[in-house]
Amino acid sequence: MDLSFLTVQVLSALRQAAFLFLISSGLTLIFGVLNILNFAHGALYMLGAYFMYWITLYIVGTGGFLLALVLAPLGVALIAAVIETGLLRRIYMQEEIYQLLLTYALVLIIDDLAKIVFGPEFKSIPKPDVLSGSVTLFGGTVPVYTLLVVILAPAVALLLWYLLHRTKTGKVVRATSSDREMADALGINMSALFTLVFAFGAILAGLGGALAGPARTVFPGVGTEVIIESFVVVVIGGLGNLWGALIGSILIGSLETVGIIVFPEFEMSLIYLLMVAVLVVRPWGLFGRPLKVKALSEKNLAMEAQEISPVHFSVHPAVRWAPLLLLLLVPLVTGRFYQYLLSQIFIASLMAVAFNLLLGTTGLLSFGQAAFFGVGAYTVGLLATKAGFGTLPALFLSPVTAAAAAAVIGFFCVRLSGVHFAMLTLAFGQLIFTVAYKWYGFTGGDNGIQGIPVKPISIGGLAGIDIGSNQAMYYFVLLVVGLSVGLIRRIRSSPFGATLKAIRENGQRASYLGVNVKLYQWTVFVIAGAFTGLAGGLYALMEKAISPEIIHWTKSAEPVFMTIIGGIYTFVGPAVGAVVYIVLNSYLVAWTEKWALVLGLVLLTLVLLLPGGVVGFVNEKARQILGKSGCIRRWSFSKSAK
Amino acid sequence: MAFLDLNSVNTYYGRSHILFDVSLSIEKGEVVSLLGRNGAGKSTTFRSIIGLNPPQSGEVVFKGERISGMRAFRICRKGIGFVPEDRRCFPDLTVLENLEVAIRREKEVASPWTVERIYALFPRLQEREKNLGSQLSGGEQQMLTIARTLMTNPEVLLLDEPSEGLAPLVVALLAEMILKIRKEGVTVLLAEQNLHFCAKVSDRGYVIDKGSVKYEGPMSDLLINEEVKEKYLAV
Structure with a gap:
């Protein structure tokens, strides 16, 4: 195995991990605060990709690629805010399964709506010339776009860390995720915070989609593939834990890359096998903690x-x-x-x-x-x-x-x-x-x-x-x-x-x-x-x-x-x-x-x-x-x- | 009309009826005790006031305004602070962060609580400023939850069984704290099982049992009322 091969594979694993992290960090953030495992997160990812397609095609053109990369996630956040305030908010008092089902219903609806609006065919999003070339790194040929993705995701991780630990809102988010009721009694407006966190999680999913769109393809239902992968990531890392999502993404990204080379047939099986193995040894994930049993008064x-x-x-x-x-x-x-x-x-x-x-x-x-x-x-x-x-x-x-x-x-x-x-x-x-x-x-x-x-x-x-x-x-x-x-x-x-x-x-x-x-x-x-x-x-x-x-x-x-x-x-x-x-x-x-x-x-x-x-x-x-x-x-x- | 009034409050958990026509009346600047055994309804009374378990009938009136039916965070922002019995400080936040997330109503009061003033009242918290909530001892956690609620600049402080599970020395310290807090102009409603602790800090007391108020009067009378003590309090 020579250095150039290794470079290409490592970067490919990191690129995969970067996409996974962007999606699953939002998923885990939403779970941590709202206690909802958001099935629709994959659909939001898909919307991010479609918005990227639409914005680069009709509004800013390929030259405004970076601008579109900002606008598309914001559009997704807007839709997420509407979903949270209009639908999810009504059933927070219900049992978890109803929230899970509501987000699943949203997957069905959003997927079909995407089919109606954007058409059933596969779409590819053109990259600007600057980003479509490739460079030579340690003898291996690496697409510039991969480098962009691999640099952007850790930057997002750092930004997340900063927001959560150095801003008042971030501290409030962390407080709420460990004790919602107490936060409420301390004067924190739960409704506003929930909308904010849901929309912010959607931005991350949207950014994941907008960034992955040009590298992969977009089609209705692409979210269903992505969501299961990100479930695996957040469950392995520990639900609600951001570092868990990061480590989980790197693990799964690497395993997928190695799997494709070594066991091309059973690459997907490997991922589920890893998840099963982790949960058998650590039932709450690598960084997770047992969930609190709901108090009787909350039911x-x-x-x-x-x-x-x-x-x-x-x-x-x-x-x-x-x-x-x-x-x-x-x-x-x-x-x-x-x-x-x-x-x-x-x-x-x-x-x-x-x-x-x-x-x-x-x-x-x-x-x-x-x-x-x-x-x-x-x-x-x-x-x-x-x-x-x-x-x-x-x-x-x-x-x-x-x-x-x-x-x-x-x-x-x-x-x-x-x-x-x-x-x-x-x-x-x-x-x-x-x-x-x-x-x-x-x-x-x-x-x-x-x-x-x-x-x-x-x-x-x-x-x-x-x-x-x-x-x-x-x-x-x-x-x-x-x-x-x-x-x-x-x-x-x-x-x-x-x-x-x-x-x-x-x-x-x-x-x-x-x-x-x-x-x-x-x-x-x-x-x-x-x-x-x-x-x-x-x-x-x-x-x-x-x-x-x-x-x-x-x-x-x-x-x-x-x-x-x-x-x-x-x-x-x-x-x-x-x-x-x-x-x-x-x-x-x-x-x-x-x-x-x-x-x-x-x-x-x-x-x-x-x-x-x-x-x-x-x-x-x-x-x-x-x-x-x-x-x-x-x-x-x-x-x-x- | 008193500072904080509960008028015939009835509260349910699901379909189980917990509070039966509870009426309380607290004047500004008082320290009032709410005494009763485990399961008597003390915590539910507090949860009804703060809005975590809103009453199904009856009303809670604060400074002439009906607050029952408002959401908990609004009631907190009106100036009612709640310290729960199980000392729920945020385990993943440092002591300082625990205080910071609770800063509220700074403009509504003449001299708002600051982190410095809190540290002056609870010097131990300053020493543990950088520690996580989960790393504190029971007494420290109790101080932190009280301190955290003070950061919301409450006019009424609801203290739910603060002495529970604390060493006698720490309890004595706690009594001093409560008197100091009162001196700062905060009205305190104290739920307790510990009659002698209440006698040290409060002027007036209510006795609650099976969800309804059985007795009310000055602490000095309650201390010598053997019948009430025998019947409703584990003394």
Whole structure:
């Protein structure tokens, strides 16, 4: 290895690290103060790049490149300020997941809007002549632009340090990030500070985008690639810690450069592997500290009261069994489209209901459920195509392998909580995704597995039942999903389920009562993983083809959406959410290309207006009406004064 | 109308009712004690005044202006300073920085607190000026949180259990500090479980239990009222 090669590689690693730092420093700053993991940060990065494109093209020209580099981030900051004051501010009192979802909805909306405004094609931003040449450094040829980036990022880091440690506002920001409530009581205007920090974080993202745009390319959705990388960086460094972001950026930047040279196939896997390794050794990241548990007074108790409310009204059994009867009759009168659509809904329901065993029941936000769905699907796919397994044995093994995967992943994940838990599940999920995506010899790589045979089911050597037709498959899926959902309901209402709810309400108190919290969380993680794997197995049988896309993290977001749409603290909520989601998806995709925009707006509306979800809303209304009509007793905690 | 009034304040955490028709009345320049056991509602009363747990009914009136319903930072800027019981100094900031971030209302008062005046009152803080909040001892942290709140130039200081967990010597020192602060013209409302500490520094006391006020009167009367002491205070 000679010096020129080394120079080029080191500078390339540093350039990568510089981009990562610009994005993740803003992300970590926003998390530190606002306590929000901003999914939309990648979208802001994208906007920075688009504004750079637009400003250099139409306003200042390539000659005003440096001016554009200042203007573009300011434009992004303006948009961020509008987002913070108009949307985010309304839900600071809600639980973290709603803030996470709101920013995710923004990603969908901003990405689609960018597509409408700037067009779907790749854009490249021209550099001025001064910056497009290259120089020779220690015998290696280095682009001038790389030098600019590599000098600018440390300058930004220094500036950040100065602002945070030497200005009054910076000190206030640091104070607020360690104790928000105290800062409030000391006369610090939290609202103004939050807007300022969010906008400032957006400037950093915008600068990252504006600077990266000319070096890479710009296209709608470029933010989704960037955001996951920066999540990895800030989680490795420690959420909310600026030096963590710096060290994390250098680590990931170097690993990517080395990875491309040494293991070009598994470069992305290396990154997730590093993240997993760091979190296993240091659960809060290299420079991070455990997050404080939210005080009871900070939580929105009204929503949880939906479930703990002693006012229960049960539906007449006839009403409860009628939908099932209806579902049994539907395929007799409808065509293949509806049979397929409903089967899709069943499978999605199973995944969502199993997911809510984690979120709604136990209070664990998993962002890696697609991994177990994928493991289940690939189990069926591989066993049926390569090992000649029958349909039932292969399907039976899908929850087993998924449970095994969940046991390993869960073992590490349950040591964390809150956002850290979500991020570690995300990392494991992506690790499995990158492996399935690249391991051509085993998983078929990005081609996936086609032509999965659905052999007739033979029971005890008797005549086989063929479930190859759409109608037969419908009944088969309905049966398996129905039994599974019934089982999950049983688990949820068992003493085991009650313990899980106690852990969600207050894990610390549950442990004072002798509950082994981690063991319970691990167990439920495995159970949820098994059912998710079963859903994946059914999916493989129904579609008869699978691809690694079903493991991608965006697939993990689906059960989250469904649960939020339907209602997090109800049992049927996720299933209702699955209906809404799949139906919206099927019809909107046929009707408009702007499917993501519509989904984003729906999510945004739900998070802002119906935080209890559709089912939660209906329950609440029913309770009010029944209460007013005197059918049920009105109820509250308060004792009469004195 | 008194300097600071609470009129039938009712406060909830979620759906649990914590304060029941709490009424207090504090005159300018007084040191008033709010006595009660753990969980009696002392901290919630303070959190209701400062706006961290706004009352659901009733009102808090300061200098004739209704402040209940305002956000905490506005109430602070009106001149009410809150020192929480768990001494929450900012752990990542130095002692000096802890003081600097709290500077407020300098123009509203005749002789605003400065870092120099604070150091004169708490010499120990000057010695530890460059240390981080997390590196201080319990007594030093208590001094720092009081000092930090003084930097907001409050007219009323809400002190939540300042003597808790401190060594007797430090508690005696603290009593002196409170009397000095009072001399500077600051009205003090003191939540305590320690009756004798209160007797040293305050003129009047309220006894609170299960979220409502059970007794009010001069400290000298309270000291000899065995029934109230027996029933509501752990003496």
